[in-house]
Amino acid sequence: MMVNRHRGEVAAVLDGREWALCLTLGSLAELEAAFEAEDLTALIARFSSARLSARDMVRIITAGLRGGGHSVTEEDVAGMQADGGAAGFARIVSELLTATFGTTSKPESDSAPNP
Numbered sequence: 001m002m003v004n005r006h007r008g009e010v011a012a013v014l015d016g017r018e019w020a021l022c023l024t025l026g027s028l029a030e031l032e033a034a035f036e037a038e039d040l041t042a043l044i045a046r047f048s049s050a051r052l053s054a055r056d057m058v059r060i061i062t063a064g065l066r067g068g069g070h071s072v073t074e075e076d077v078a079g080m081q082a083d084g085g086a087a088g089f090a091r092i093v094s095e096l097l098t099a100t101f102g103t104t105s106k107p108e109s110d111s112a113p114n115p
Helices: 025-036 039-049 054-069 074-078 085-101
Strands: 011-016 017-022
Touching: 011 054, 011 085, 017 054, 017 085, 025 039, 025 054, 039 085, 054 074, 054 085
Parallel strands: none
Antiparallel strands: 011 017
């Protein structure tokens, strides 16, 4: 699958199918509402903490899939599988946030042990 990184697109394999994800302005507004962030700066600060729960990752991936033109719900995404399990989902989120904001962050699930 061809994606355009200059537009913030990333490719991900979920349930054995390749998908294009993109955090568009509309999907970022969706995330602001979901995370109760007052603006984009507050949303970026939350993502920069590198401490995201599994539910956070589901929300981000859902928004990215919707921004990529796919009609999915959070429930759909929560039931999907990624290579590498939770670490695979974290990689997808990290790639998507990096493509969108140009920063590197490594999201962790809340249940991941802290070194």
